[in-house]
Amino acid sequence: MPVCVTISALDAGHLTLPEYLFVTDAEPGKRATVPSLAFLIQHPSSPPSRPSSSTTNIVFDLGIKRDLSGYAPSQEAHIADRQPIITDPDCATSLRKGNLEPATDVDIVILSHMHWDHVGTPSDFPSAAFVVGSGTLDMLLHGAGPLYPADIFNDDEIPASRTVDLPTVMRARGDGKYQEPRHTAATKEARERLPTAASDWAWKPLAAFPAALDFFGDGSLNVIDAPGHLYGHVNLLARVGEKRYVYLGGDCCHDPRILRGEKGIALYDDGRGGLRSVHVHTDEAQQTLDRIGEFVKLKAVEGVKDVEVEVVVAHDGEWREKNSHRFWPGTL
Known part of the structure; x- marks a missing residue:
């Protein structure tokens, strides 16, 4: 039997999305309150950092901050x-419902990306290493173009000091405009909190x-x-059984109808005389969906x-309604 992980969904807040920004052929004026899901992965x-434990606890995404005043002031209008935004339960509260203490029992936090509804409250996890897509730390300091300024x-x-920027992914660019933030080398403190396989990490x-x-060198979590x-956006592929996998898609799309091919990615006025989507690079986002x-x-x-293969994206309200029994301490 191959090495497997267990996955549990975590409630980590809800937010309300105007449909026209996310899917084609949107119903005029329609808004939907959806979850911002997080996940507990146990290897x-x-x-x-906890050698007496036989389980490594990873949290994928942290959802929404329970205190909305903790966001950057320039995010207030967005x-x-x-609204309406629901912050209770947040990620930490959901973990505690299953008797896990965020401050001491979570070893690693992997963030799919740094949008406000995924970063949660990192200070709840003072013992954890943070793992992010390459360029994330640079983006936080310097921004990434006009759509994603540093402020x-x-x-x-x-x-x-506890964050690991994953290795840079080498890929061809078609238009020369997609300038990704730069990779930041991890500190010794951060590297020491990673699994032993980290010394051999490479994109394949x-x-x-x-x-x-x-991630662990045994095929259980990729x-x-x-x-x-967004720059540095990553997903997870987890083996939960000999022939069962769960694909955690983050914000590869924001509506399950896009996954099913019933809707497409919406385009809207970018305020600069052109069109944009909720993705920094729409064609690349579509290629990710196609893959x-x-x-x-x-x-x-x-x-x-x-x-x-079961695919779960962060804002799938349909999935949440049908799978309440799979939230921690339940499992996928």
């Missing part, structure tokens, strides 16, 4: 347009994905480079065929 290994982020949002092709990183939404769709159809991972 059967002893973490370096957040106001996402929309808190430059100290995550603890730099996996199934339909050009770049995947084997970080998937998922470009398009996910191809992977689901392929049903094969590393020579194992006929695997079952």
Whole structure:
């Protein structure tokens, strides 16, 4: 039996999305209150910071801050347009419901990206290493172009001394305009909190994905480079059974109808005489979606065929309604 992880969903707040910003052929004026899901991933290994434990606890995404005043002032108008916002329970509260203490029991936090509804309250996790897509720390300090200026982020949002910027992904660019933030080398303190496999981390092709990183070195959890939404956006592919995988898609899309092919990615006025989507690079975001769709159809991972793949994205209200029993301490 291959090494597997267990996954539990976590309530980490809700926000309200105007449909026209996210899907094509939107119903005029329609707004939907949706979750910002987080996930607990448990791997059967002893973490370096808690050698007496036989389980490494990872949290993927942290959802919404319970105190909205903690966001950068320039985000106030944007957040106001996402009301109603529900902050209780947040990620930390959801963990405690299953008797896990964020401050002492969480070993690693992996953030899919740094948008406000995914960063949560990092100070709740003072013992954890933070793992982010390459360029994230640079983006927090310097921004990333006119759509993502530095003032929309808190430059100290995550603890730099405990944060690992994943290796840079080398990929061709078609237009020369996609200037990603620069990679930041991790500190010794951060590296010491990672699994032993981290010394060999490298991006390699996996199934339909050009770049995947084997987090524990045993195939149980792969970080998937998922470009398009925001610089450094990553997804996770977790093996939860011999032939069962869960793909955590973050913000690869914001509506399950896009995954099913019923809707497309919406374009809207960018305020500069052009059109944009909620993604920094719409074509790349669509390519990421296409790869996910191809992977689901392929049903094969590393020579194992006929695997079952479940895709869960961060704001899927339909999934949440149908899967309340799979929230921590329940499992996927």
